[in-house]
Amino acid sequence: MESEGARTDRLSLLLDQFDKAREMAEVRLTGLGDEEFLWEPVPGCWSLRRRAEAATPRAFGPGEWVLDQGAPDIPASEYAEVARQAAGGMSVAKIADDWSVSVERVEEILAHPDAPEPDETPVTTIAWRLSHLHFHFQGGWEWTFGGRSQEPKLMVDFTPSAALALERFWALIDRWRDSVGALTEEQLDTVGLSQYPYGSDPDEPYIGVLSGANLEFIHHMAEIALLRDLWRARSTTPG
Known part of the structure; x- marks a missing residue:
């Protein structure tokens, strides 16, 4: 039975999916501390590191802290x-x-x-997953709703502080959600509405790009949730 007042148009369905995923993610990220944020569950993890300690050939970021990135490939x-x-x-x-x-x-x-x-691909830390999402959505907003000029990999000043990273990330997500919520049906069908320079966004109707952004958010947040479970199990396992 359809809920009273429920909208079933394309944008509303994607927004409802995103809003629910965000709500779940915020709950799962409550209480995240710096040690857990940077915890490497196995050797050789990709993470957030000081520039001088970068462990991968294409680590990026505009400041002291950079995000590990390996050689390009298709997963x-x-x-x-x-x-x-x-x-x-x-x-x-x-x-x-x-x-x-x-x-x-x-x-x-x-x-x-x-x-x-x-x-x-190596195992990644919570810091890597959240920072990856941050630069992805920051760049996605810039190249769809912003000036379409800034290099996405230089837009986020990565931080080892879990609290600060989350504060900045949720502020960005608020802006993303507001901009997406104002899209028209015509814009959803516009090929190249997003000119994001990495991937196929410029060649796709924006409805497909938006669906992909939801998937990106959901699967990375699910992986973060698993890492939080492993951290808790590590801290409580006898011996």
Whole structure:
């Protein structure tokens, strides 16, 4: 039975999904401290580090603290999407450019789309996950609703303070939500409304970009929630 007054248009459904995910995430992130924020559950984690201590070749950020980033590649979870893009007419060269990989790498994936090898991406810390979301949504807002000029990887001054990181992140999410909530049906169908420079946003109707942003938020917050569970188990396990 449909709830009285419930809206079922495309934007409302995506906003309701996002709002519920945000509500759950805020509860799960309550009480996050600095030690847990930077906790590395296994050796070799990607995390947030001082610039002089960066452990990866493409760590980025405008200030003292930078976010680990390894060599570019296409994760196995995106192989099916790459196949769909190619089937939809996107050139191999364009796909390669979007992912910053070689044409040969894309061709290799397209030759075996149903048999992806396991990813070797390192485990990440809560700090990495939250900072990744922050720069993604900051850049997404800038290249859709802002001046469309700033480099996303230089827009967020990363911090090792969990409280400050969360304060800044939720303020950004408030702005994102307000801007998305004001979109028109025409804008949702506009190809290139987002000109975000990493990925395929400029080639997609914005409704698809928005759906992808929801997925990005949900899956990273789910991973953060798991890391919080592991931290708690670590702290309470005897011996």
